[in-house]
Amino acid sequence: MKLAIRDARVLDGRGQAREQATLLIQDDHIEAIGDDRQVKVPRGTREIHARGMTVLPGLIDCHVHLCLGGDADVLRTIREEDPALTLLKAARFARTTLESGFTTVRDLGFRDHSIFSLRQAIQDGFLPGPRIVAAGLAVCMTGGHARFIGREADGPVEVVAAVREQLARGAEVIKFIASGGVLTPGTSPDSPQMTPEELEAGMAEARRAGRRVAAHAHGAEGMKNAIRAGAHSIEHATLMDDEAAALMREQGVFMVPTLSALATTADCGLPCGIPETAVLKARTMRARHEASFKRAHRSGIPIAFGTDAGTPFNHHGENAQELDRMVALGMSQMEAIVAATGSAARLLDIEHLVGTIEVGKQADLLIVDGNPLKKISLLRDRDRIMGVMQAGRFVSGPMAH
Ligand SMILES: [Zn+2]
Known part of the structure; x- marks a missing residue:
């Protein structure tokens, strides 16, 4: 044809x-x-x-969660919803994402391994959806952020085992949680999570298998631990300091900003159903996050497009809102589009195919x-x-x- x-x-x-x-x-x-x-x-x-x-x-979104539906309280949904229903909804979100112009997404944490079945069903033409590059479960510490979509592991040996479990199921990228987060109660975005030794062991294992490594980190110490351990991208990179910025630039580590995630949570008027702790954390960090984005852009740190779609009010199919936010913070329209195409493909290691x-x-x-x-x-x-x-x-x- x-x-x-x-x-x-x-x-x-x-x-x-x-x-x-x-x-x-x-x-x-x-x-x-x-x-x-x-x-x-x-x-x-x-x-x-x-x-x-x-x-x-x-377009390529380097950070989505197809198991989350943008509900106000996504943790509660995951807790109460049957996993089969989550998977059916994920199939619908995948289709909506495709219809909005995104032909590839990277799923950085699903509640179980059924994301690999969804990936397969789309690949085989049974369901419409974007190409999915999937992590499976995020690797985190016991009690760590994102454990509701994670595999908790402690000590280098267990962390390596957790990585191997994801690889065995078909993970194309491994996601590590290197700091606390917004949505998980009781974790502080500023404090590092997982030890440098754990991150090093886990990331080395992922790299040995030829996979990309994505690290969730808000605080500077968590970012630095992850960069030194070999992360290819820092997700959020909210509270970047001088040293973290320098390390990212020197090592060509991507920032995946997910401006939409903090913004949609911070913008919700209380009570909007999002747990108050999460809203307050997002509001506190938002200005710092925007400053980190501007700094990364100014100083030549590579930036790849990502939304964290699925988090509260950050809906699948509205992924392109992130482009507006990037442009509002100083990127040219062309730069924002490159971040969501060529640069994103480079981060995902699929630039020989698409992007x-x-x-x-x-x-x-x-x-x-x-x-x-x-x-x-x-x-x-x-x-x-x-x-x-x-x-x-x-x-x-x-x-x-
Ligand atoms: Zn995320």
């Missing part, structure tokens, strides 16, 4: 824009890109005229009406989505019909 998209603005996911471009798609991949004279469109090719539209790589519009890459694309370089918020507008394509096939939007 051949398809040509003509006369489109194309954002390549690496910071370049092309006007009036023709994109030729053959089967599942991008066959050619250029202007009308450069790209020969063979006879019999389906043609789409896309004047006024923008084609960009399918940019280049010849030979898989045709995972998002086609929107209008120019997001002028107005980033149009990426949040479902009515603007003309087509979502996965591996050369339209899966959502008017172009799919």
